[in-house]
Amino acid sequence: MKTFITRTISALVFVAIMLGGILWNELSFFLLFFLVNLFALQEYFKLVRNIDPGYQEITAWHKYGVIVAGCAAMMAFTGPYFGSYNSISLGFIGLWMTIIFILALPMGEILLAKQFSLKNLGYSLLGLLYVTLPFGLLVNMRLTPGMQAVGNTGLHIGYLAPLLLIIFIWINDTMAYIVGSLIGRTPFFPSISPKKTTEGSVGGMVLAIAAAGVFGHFWGYQWLAFQHWMVLAGIAAIFGTIGDLVESKLKRMAGVKDSGNIMPGHGGFLDRFDSLIFAAPLAWIYIYFFL
Incomplete structure (x- = not known):
């Protein structure tokens, strides 16, 4: 119980700092x-x-x-x-x-x-x-001032995209855990991350992209065109998963469970941002050349 409370408090503090830093200015x-x-x-x-x-x-x-x-x-x-x-x-x-x-x-x-x-x-x-x-x-x-969203608000896409990447990564990770817990049977890279399953990983990707599609179709079109919601969610889900596996491999090679202990119950900075590290460059390329 004490561990759960500690993890919850540190997670809430983490979310508050992230939202404040991203959205303030x-x-x-x-x-x-x-x-x-x-x-x-x-x-x-x-x-x-x-x-x-x-x-x-x-x-x-x-x-x-x-x-x-x-x-x-x-x-x-x-x-x-x-x-x-x-x-x-x-x-x-x-x-x-x-x-x-x-x-x-x-x-x-x-x-x-x-x-x-x-x-x-x-x-x-x-x-x-x-x-x-x-x-x-x-x-x-x-x-970068030139990166504007496709939509009728003129919202700076650089303001929106990092937040969307983090949200899509969170949805992917959460859904992968839930689906894997319910129906996961086939190990997904067992030599790197024994607890991950193919069913959970694929389910997390599909549900993250589906969630982006539903929101983009019904509400998000005023900020971004529907296809951009889908692509950004796909980048976050696919490359975020790759980033998580790469960092897991590094930790396994180093013989440690977590990259650090800055966040009680959640590990270090690399543990929290490993998915974003791989998703961000692809998102930048897509936004810079296609938006």
Whole structure:
């Protein structure tokens, strides 16, 4: 009972922070995912250290430099938004900080490390691609003025899309759990996630897309055309499931149950955002090129 109460309270706090950050304004959105990126990156590097003990040998310059590079990259994705026409923008500062640190990391590793390891640099670069790039694209999506919704409201699609992705992922995960509990029999990637079933995974995807279709048809057409609701739900369900499996594989390789313990009863930041990490880039591509 105590565990259930703890999980419930932490979940409510998580939902309140997420909704506040996403819906309040552009700055709160950036700060929310800036912090999520910061902590998720640290969890990723902790997993890597468990997977390959050789990564523990990186220098302090490398360890903290890649974190700074990830934070700078998040700033770079804001572009010219946080800055006036006659001042240097946050995005400009972030861009040059990212370039400087990414170029300086290998040089610092060569000069300071006892033994230079190209593999360790690869782990760090992969972390920036795996964690920072998706969150940066979400920020870019939110702040790019040209991304307008198809509909009669003129609502900024970057304002709506991140919230929809999170909702569709939540529906997919919830329905997958319910369907799997009721009729799940066939293991779905048992070597990675033994509790997942094929029936539950497929059922969650179908019901998430169906829910988006029903809402989009009857109420959501004023914000987005029906087909866009379906596509975004499909991206969230399919690639969100892939993202969950990838993170589960990393945890299994690292020999840990959760990526962190920032949320009592729910694990760490990677545990909460693993699905969004894979869904966000596909959603950005779809919105940028088709909306």
